[in-house]
Amino acid sequence: MSGVWVWVEQHDGQAASVSWEAVGLARTLADGLGEPVTALVFGMNAAALAQEAIQRGADNALVCEDETLAAFRLEPYASLLSGLAQERQPDVILAGATTRGSDIMGAAAVDLKAGLIAGAVGAELSDGRIVATVPVYSGKLMSKVTIPEGSPQMLTIRNRAFAALEPDAGRSGEVETVAPVLPEDEIMSKVVGFEAAEGEISLTDAAIIVSGGRGVGGPEGFEPLQELCDVLGAALGASRAAVDAGWISYEHQVGQTGKTVSPDLYIACGISGAVQHQAGMRTSKVIVAINKDPEAPIFKLAHYGVVDDLFKVVPALTQAFRERLGK
Amino acid sequence: MRVVVCTKETPDTAAKVEVDADGNVTWGDAPLVINPWDEYAVEEAILLKDRGVTTSTVLGVGTETTKEALKHALAMGCDEAVLVSDEAFEGADTLVVSHALAQAIKKMDEVGLVLFGRETTDGGSGQVPVQVGRWLGWNTLTFVSKIVEIDFEAGTIKVERLLEEGKEIVEGRLPAVVSVVKGINEPRYPSFMGIRKASRAEIPVWSAAEIGFDESLKPKVTWPEIYALPPREGECEIIEAETAEEAAAILADRLIAEKVV
Ligand SMILES: Cc1cc2nc3c(=O)[nH]c(=O)nc-3n(C[C@H](O)[C@H](O)[C@H](O)COP(=O)(O)OP(=O)(O)OC[C@H]3O[C@@H](n4cnc5c(N)ncnc54)[C@H](O)[C@@H]3O)c2cc1C
Ligand SMILES: Nc1ncnc2c1ncn2[C@@H]1O[C@H](COP(=O)(O)O)[C@@H](O)[C@H]1O
Numbered sequence: 001m002s003g004v005w006v007w008v009e010q011h012d013g014q015a016a017s018v019s020w021e022a023v024g025l026a027r028t029l030a031d032g033l034g035e036p037v038t039a040l041v042f043g044m045n046a047a048a049l050a051q052e053a054i055q056r057g058a059d060n061a062l063v064c065e066d067e068t069l070a071a072f073r074l075e076p077y078a079s080l081l082s083g084l085a086q087e088r089q090p091d092v093i094l095a096g097a098t099t100r101g102s103d104i105m106g107a108a109a110v111d112l113k114a115g116l117i118a119g120a121v122g123a124e125l126s127d128g129r130i131v132a133t134v135p136v137y138s139g140k141l142m143s144k145v146t147i148p149e150g151s152p153q154m155l156t157i158r159n160r161a162f163a164a165l166e167p168d169a170g171r172s173g174e175v176e177t178v179a180p181v182l183p184e185d186e187i188m189s190k191v192v193g194f195e196a197a198e199g200e201i202s203l204t205d206a207a208i209i210v211s212g213g214r215g216v217g218g219p220e221g222f223e224p225l226q227e228l229c230d231v232l233g234a235a236l237g238a239s240r241a242a243v244d245a246g247w248i249s250y251e252h253q254v255g256q257t258g259k260t261v262s263p264d265l266y267i268a269c270g271i272s273g274a275v276q277h278q279a280g281m282r283t284s285k286v287i288v289a290i291n292k293d294p295e296a297p298i299f300k301l302a303h304y305g306v307v308d309d310l311f312k313v314v315p316a317l318t319q320a321f322r323e324r325l326g327k
Numbered sequence: 328m329r330v331v332v333c334t335k336e337t338p339d340t341a342a343k344v345e346v347d348a349d350g351n352v353t354w355g356d357a358p359l360v361i362n363p364w365d366e367y368a369v370e371e372a373i374l375l376k377d378r379g380v381t382t383s384t385v386l387g388v389g390t391e392t393t394k395e396a397l398k399h400a401l402a403m404g405c406d407e408a409v410l411v412s413d414e415a416f417e418g419a420d421t422l423v424v425s426h427a428l429a430q431a432i433k434k435m436d437e438v439g440l441v442l443f444g445r446e447t448t449d450g451g452s453g454q455v456p457v458q459v460g461r462w463l464g465w466n467t468l469t470f471v472s473k474i475v476e477i478d479f480e481a482g483t484i485k486v487e488r489l490l491e492e493g494k495e496i497v498e499g500r501l502p503a504v505v506s507v508v509k510g511i512n513e514p515r516y517p518s519f520m521g522i523r524k525a526s527r528a529e530i531p532v533w534s535a536a537e538i539g540f541d542e543s544l545k546p547k548v549t550w551p552e553i554y555a556l557p558p559r560e561g562e563c564e565i566i567e568a569e570t571a572e573e574a575a576a577i578l579a580d581r582l583i584a585e586k587v588v
């Protein structure tokens with residue numbers, strides 16, 4: 001049993017940023033265990049990512065390029081991962097806790113009869129085993145989670161919980177090509193279309209999020225928030241009340257039944273701060289609340305608060321940042 | 328054709344969840360409810376009645392309290408419920424739960440589709456659906472935001488999936504395992520008649536032996552410690568100013584000084 005593996009997720013040749021965070025974590029774990037880090041890159045035209053993985057901390061890489069792997073599909077990806085793991089017996093396998101990461105790791109864990117810890121925000125070693133920290137009860141509590149025996153120890157990590165390493169052009173390592181394991185006719189599904197999401201910054205990757213709630217009053221109420229987003233390079237979030245009212249699409253919802261986010265800065269505008277909303281954003285580094293009601297629960301969580309009409313404060317804030325950031 | 332919906336109970340989302348002196352998780356007198364994500368799966372099963380489904384079966388692995396979630400699904404309109412319960416599942420991780428669910432599904436006839444919520448609000452791993460799909464060896468489509476087409480006779484399904492970068496359209500074979508996201512439908516409230524029917528329902532309980540559960544499969548994952556997050560240090564600094572412009576200026580300076588902008 002040796003080696004810390006990272007599955008590097010990519011879409012259209014673009015790596016998911018959480019994959020580099022996983023490589024960063026793998027480096028720390030591998031150094032503690034005295035084992036090498038191997039990056040696994042599957043896809044078409046994705047081989048360049050193997051080099052980047054090495055520059056970002058991996059020692060070597062396994063690459064599989066094939067038509068059947070062009071778009072992510074569960075069966076060819078999971079079978080490839082579990083097949084390689086059966087053959088080479090890694091000690092640890094890491095991936096992002098994304099939609100694809102959860103798919104491939106869940107299925108491979110069944111093939112390998114391996115323990116899987118999902119959605120970690122912390123991980124350390126204790127006697128050669130991983131002890132992870134995982135939010136449970138929708139982030140209301142935390143749990144230590146571990147796989148006391150056996151390998152591989154499989155772990156998915158949340159976005160922005162671990163630091164990626166800056167690429168170091170001086171690093172090099174062996175890249176080995178491996179063969180796909182499933183022919184097209186054994187794969188039960190086909191991707192026939194893709195529609196890219198509007199809004200260029202994804203909520204879970206964003207360093208800054210500006211969110212609006214029922215207080216924005218209607219779909220047009222998000223416009224001043226979007227302007228603030230543009231100046232800050234932020235992503236636009238929303239409470240469930242705003243989503244349920246049909247003012248903004250569900251992709252923007254933050255909270256227990258939406259996305260869990262952990263940005264450096266979270267600006268809540270016209271959001272009362274219900275527990276279900278807090279569940280999705282309470283680990284943000286700095287929280288700002290803009291709300292007319294000084295009694296709103298969001299102020300108990302926030303680091304900075306402005307008790308005033310958001311339609312006055314948000315445009316003023318946009319203007320203040322425009323001046324200070326020279327935009 | 329049968330559709331199976333998998334669900335379990337979770338503490339009400341508004342509950343104040345705490346850890347007591349013995350390290351056990353408590354939620355006061357808050358009720359156990361159907362896992363909110365699963366209501367979308369139940370609704371979708373009911374809607375499929377118009378599209379070739381004859382029987383909808385709601386299935387849970389758990390204990391007596393799991394019946395609350397199963398009864399909610401019956402009250403919404405599912406036809407029958409099955410509880411799988413056994414001491415063998417003590418301390419179960421997703422590998423064990425998903426194996427039990429898959430074995431119970433194998434015991435049922437004519438299953439064309441298995442529906443799941445996207446995750447549970449307590450454990451919240453979101454791993455169970457894909458793992459059930461893998462145990463069964465069926466086409467598995469997670470994070471489905473729309474069933475575009477489903478043809479049980481031809482054995483085909485076409486769905487829209489919600490991924491990080493956008494919406495993906497996928498075609499595939501039946502039987503399939505599908506987890507659904509919010510937005511796929513608007514779950515109905517149980518009707519009065521439904522609630523009455525559900526309260527009288529006798530829910531059969533299947534044991535590990537009855538479903539052919541592999542007892543050599545033991546949980547691999549343990550949770551040695553659960554704890555509450557330490558309360559946030561420090562108070563909220565309310566920015567006091569005469570005008571919104573002044574408040575905004577002070578706030579902008581603070582945030583730049585904090586190096587978060
Ligand atoms: C099962 C379940 C799951 C849920 N999941 C989620 C979830 O994932 N995410 C989520 O967000 N919620 C979720 N909720 C809903 C949650 O309980 C709250 O209802 C919701 O978060 C409230 O949204 P809000 O804060 O925008 O609205 P409100 O609570 O109505 O708050 C609006 C706030 O805006 C302020 N305001 C109004 N006008 C202005 C103005 N002009 N300027 C400044 N302030 C103003 C008001 O003072 C008020 O505090 C869930 C609920 C349930 C039952
Ligand atoms: N014990 C269980 N019994 C039945 N269904 C379950 C159980 N646990 C999880 N599920 C289903 O799997 C989904 C994902 O759960 P999880 O992987 O635990 O987050 C849930 O929304 C349910 O549909």
